[in-house]
Every structure is written in C-alpha cells, then in structure tokens.
Amino acid sequence: MAIGRKEREPFALEHASVATGNADGKILHDTTIVVGSDGRIEQISPSAKAFVPAGYHHIDASGKVVAPGxxxxxxxxxxxxxxxxxxxxxxxxxxxxxxxxxxxxxxxxxxxxxxxxxxxxxxxxxxxxxxxxxxxxxxxxxxxxxxxxxxxxxxxxxxxxxxxxxxxxxxxxxxxxxxxxxxxxxxxxxxxxxxxxxxxxxxxxxxxxxxxxxxxxxxxxxxxxxxxxxxxxxxxxxxxxxxxxxxxxxxxxxxxxxxxxxxxxxxxxxxxxxxxxxxxxxxxxxxxxxxxxxxxxxxxxxxxxxxxxxxxxxxxxxxxxxxxxxxxxxxxxxxxxxxxxxxxxxxxxxxxxxxxxxxxxxxxxxxxxxxxxxxxxxxxxxxGVDDVTGSIAIGKDADLIVLDGDPAQDLRVLEHPNLVIARGWPVWRPKVKHIAEVDRLVETF
Missing domain, CATH: 3.20.20.140 (Metal-dependent hydrolases)
Incomplete structure (x- = not known):
C-alpha cells in the first residue's frame, strides 16, 4: 500500500458512462472525467467536448461505468x-x-x-x-x-x-x-x-x-x-x-x-x-x-x-x-x-x-x-464529508470506481471493480482474498 511518491499523475477517464449515484439512477453517457495532479476532479464533460491537457494520462473507459467510490x-x-x-x-x-x-x-x-x-x-x-x-x-x-x-x-x-x-x-x-x-x-x-x-x-x-x-x-x-x-x-x-x-x-x-x-x-x-x-x-x-x-x-x-x-x-x-x-x-x-x-x-x-x-x-x-x-x-x-466526496463533481476528490455495468441497475457489478481511485491515486487491477466458507454461507440467504 505504500505510495512511494508524493506527486499524483493527472489523468482522464475517457468515453465512460457515469453512474451519478443519484437516487433516480441517472447516468451520463460518453463522458470524460479529467483529474488533476492534486487528485481532484477538474472537468466532467461530453467526450466530444472534453479538453485533456498535455501530459495527462489517457485511460479509455469505453464500455465501462465510472461511479463514485x-x-x-x-x-x-x-x-x-x-x-x-x-x-x-x-x-x-x-x-x-x-x-x-x-x-x-x-x-x-x-x-x-x-x-x-x-x-x-x-x-x-x-x-x-x-x-x-x-x-x-x-x-x-x-x-x-x-x-x-x-x-x-x-x-x-x-x-x-x-x-x-x-x-x-x-x-x-x-x-x-x-x-x-x-x-x-x-x-x-x-x-x-x-x-x-x-x-x-x-x-x-x-x-x-x-x-x-x-x-x-x-x-x-x-x-x-x-x-x-x-x-x-x-x-x-x-x-x-x-x-x-x-x-x-x-x-x-x-x-x-x-x-x-x-x-x-x-x-x-x-x-x-x-x-x-x-x-x-x-x-x-x-x-x-x-x-x-x-x-x-x-x-x-x-x-x-x-x-x-x-x-x-x-x-x-x-x-x-x-x-x-x-x-x-x-x-x-x-x-x-x-x-x-x-x-x-x-x-x-x-x-x-x-x-x-x-x-x-x-x-x-x-x-x-x-x-x-x-x-x-x-x-x-x-x-459530513459531502464537500469532498460521495459524488462525481468538479472540485471534489477523485474517489471513483470503474465497473463493468451500472450499479443502479445491478448491484453485483460492485463485487469486482476494474479500477479503484482514492483521492486521485489509482489502484490498478484491485484484488481481494476471499474467505470461501464465509462467502458460501452468506450466499445461502
């Protein structure tokens, strides 16, 4: 878990569907989210209108859903x-x-x-x-x-x-x-x-x-x-x-x-x-x-x-x-x-x-x-942390998850996120060690 460096790499999640986390399940299509080196969201816009500054890492999120962590x-x-x-x-x-x-x-x-x-x-x-x-x-x-x-x-x-x-x-x-x-x-x-x-x-x-x-x-x-x-x-x-x-x-x-x-x-x-x-x-x-x-x-x-x-x-x-x-x-x-x-x-x-x-x-x-x-x-x-997290908004921390589907339609897509981002720091290929006996018992009900 050690980061080993102090400077985040700025990036853009491009061509994503965005699950807003609204109670009505609103989703934004073909959207680009730009995150700065301070870990905060700088831009949310339709991909066709997005401006990604030079030096930002491009992440193609086509076919994926980006949601609040x-x-x-x-x-x-x-x-x-x-x-x-x-x-x-x-x-x-x-x-x-x-x-x-x-x-x-x-x-x-x-x-x-x-x-x-x-x-x-x-x-x-x-x-x-x-x-x-x-x-x-x-x-x-x-x-x-x-x-x-x-x-x-x-x-x-x-x-x-x-x-x-x-x-x-x-x-x-x-x-x-x-x-x-x-x-x-x-x-x-x-x-x-x-x-x-x-x-x-x-x-x-x-x-x-x-x-x-x-x-x-x-x-x-x-x-x-x-x-x-x-x-x-x-x-x-x-x-x-x-x-x-x-x-x-x-x-x-x-x-x-x-x-x-x-x-x-x-x-x-x-x-x-x-x-x-x-x-x-x-x-x-x-x-x-x-x-x-x-x-x-x-x-x-x-x-x-x-x-x-x-x-x-x-x-x-x-x-x-x-x-x-x-x-x-x-x-x-x-x-x-x-x-x-x-x-x-x-x-x-x-x-x-x-x-x-x-x-x-x-x-x-x-x-x-x-x-x-x-x-x-x-x-x-x-x-009391809604000023910095909980939703995808300009100025808030990039606390994000990249999923295979829309959690507002199917909660099980949350079980295996493709990418987790915490305050702008990415966790590539996130994995957890499961406890097989616990999973088996929980699945019974």
Missing amino acids: LINAHTHLFAEGKLIQGKDASPRQEKAALALIHSPLGKAYLAAKVRSNVKALLNSGVTTIRSLGDAGYEMVALRDKVDSDDVLGPRILASGPMLAIPGGHGDPYIALSSSTPEQARLNARINLEHGVNAIKIAATGGVTDAKEVGVAGTPQMDEESMAAICEEAHEAGVIVAAHAQSAAGVRAALKAGVDTIEHGSPMDEELVELYRHNPRALRGFSGLNSTLSACLPLVKVSQEELGISDIIRANSEQVTSGMVQGARDGHKYGISEGVGTDTGMTLVTQYNTWRELDLMVRYAGFTPAEAFHAATQVNAKNL
Whole structure:
C-alpha cells in the first residue's frame, strides 16, 4: 500500500458512462472525467467536448461505468469476518488477552492487521470508511499516513475505542468505560486528544459479547452521559455514532444528540421526527445505518454452521427483526439512511460492502439505485464529508470506481471493480482474498 511518491499523475477517464449515484439512477453517457495532479476532479464533460491537457494520462473507459467510490460508515478493522467460537472467555483469559492487545507485540500485530483489512476495503471499491470501535488508536495512526500520502488507502474517520459503561458493550476490549456524565465527558476528551475524528457510544447492549440472554438492546449508558459526550465531540466538530438496538436505546441516544444510529429499531412518530430534526445533533438531523449484514447471518444461517453459542443466537433473534423493521421504516419515512456493514463481525468481511446494498433491496424496500445512493451521497452527507466526496463533481476528490455495468441497475457489478481511485491515486487491477466458507454461507440467504 505504500505510495512511494508524493506527486499524483493527472489523468482522464475517457468515453465512460457515469453512474451519478443519484437516487433516480441517472447516468451520463460518453463522458470524460479529467483529474488533476492534486487528485481532484477538474472537468466532467461530453467526450466530444472534453479538453485533456498535455501530459495527462489517457485511460479509455469505453464500455465501462465510472461511479463514485463506496462509503462504509461502520467498520471494525481488527477482524476479517470469519466464523467465531461461541465459548465465553474466563476472566483470566480476558485479562491475558487485554495484556496482549496493549503490549508492544500486540500493537504491532494489530497495526499490520488493520492495514491489511483497510487494503481489502479499498480494493473492493470502498474509498471512505469510518471505524466505530478500535482497540486503541491504530486507525488514527493509519489515517494520518493516508492523509500524508505515505500509504495508499481510503479516507478514514477513526473513532478509537468506543465509549461504554463498565462491563457494557465493547468493554473491556474496545472501549473506555465510565459511570457518570463527568467520566463520560472525560473519556470523550481523551479520544479527541488522541486525534480521533469520529466517536462511538454503546447506548445499549450488543449481541456478540453478551453473557446473558436479553442483553442485546437493553439500555446501558444514560441519556445525560451520552449528552455530555455529544457536547464534547460537537464542540470539536466531530460527529457521534451510537450502537443502539432497541427503541428505548435509540430514543435516549437521539435525545442526547447523536448524529448516527447504528443498527436501529422500529420507529414511532417521535423517533421519525428526532431523526429528521434533532436539535442536539451537530447538523440538526440524525442518520441511520441498519447494518443488516451483521444481524441477518446470525439468524438466517444455522447455529451449527455458525458455531455460535445459545446466548448469541438468542440475542440475535431478539434484535434482528427490529433492525430490519427499522431499515424499512427509515426508507418509508425518508430518514437519512446510509450504509454501514459492521465489518469484522461474524460473516461480515471487509470486501463485501456491496452485499449490504443488496440486503437493503431484499429486506428494506430500496431500489438498487436508492441503495447505491445511500452508499455514496447519503453516507457522505451523514458523515459530513459531502464537500469532498460521495459524488462525481468538479472540485471534489477523485474517489471513483470503474465497473463493468451500472450499479443502479445491478448491484453485483460492485463485487469486482476494474479500477479503484482514492483521492486521485489509482489502484490498478484491485484484488481481494476471499474467505470461501464465509462467502458460501452468506450466499445461502
């Protein structure tokens, strides 16, 4: 992934069809896109009228479709999405694992793993990611290397550890815990001082680390503590996500001012209004990432094949129907619904972002064009990066993918991009290493 040079080569993608990412699936025919040495789009015009300056590299895109790069708003980079073992770790094992994670050897291993996983995301066509729950600040370090062009990678919004209650979701492996609003505010400040540009709260219990049936979706952090975190983050211009898998948890998180809800629940009139007009959110509204890729495998694939415990299965069944209904409600009521997959969780690989779009079509009522719109323009707006990415426009970064067909008509063309371009840097012949067993199980539903 090392770039090895600081100067991008300017180029022109000529004679392409351009999938705009609009909700109506609009496409531009025989179009040329000119990209400068700063990695930004300089020109979009009919090929017959295009002017390509001398010294620019010409790329013939005849018969291909150029589209905005995908945005994945919910990733974890410490795992690949392989099958997990359902046995709970003992306190002694947990203590040993924590010591290893935070040791010099563990940090070096984790840095290499996240770099490999980020490469898989990029090669699959994802040009912007947001991490939501890291072991430490390894994603901050990688983001800085990408921003300085030392490493080729997607745009990164890095959260660092999530913020939870003691023993709550994510604690102790990928969370800082607190018991009071003052401690919660301090933990937010600690993350910000480490350079994060995203923050995540565990508003409710989760599935994979639950030790009892009924934990998933149960409210954990109180509204006052979440509000303190949001205030601290918003003062720094940083948006806040909340893991929330029940109506009670979603309601408290929205009232506290979170900017995106991760996973979600069925919506009533109050929740719909809070999503649309949230006075405590940074930009006056809150988005939703339903992460269907993370919940559906745990109930659609047999427990025997997954190898998960009875507790994980029961907690999955407890929240999945609500998450799916929340996705449907979000589409029905015009919520700003984006795309996040929860990469690294069971059967959620780093390279299958396109499958989330497919699930939104199959289970939540989206058209393919609307799902692709959610993964590009809507995600960019929800994450506050729509001034630089999410669409193909003059002055924006060249975050592009070159495909064999129109994703607004057939989402599966996203599975194998011919070319990925991140901030003007090309990834020629992008390839990812597939996990055959995971792919087989996911294909079953």
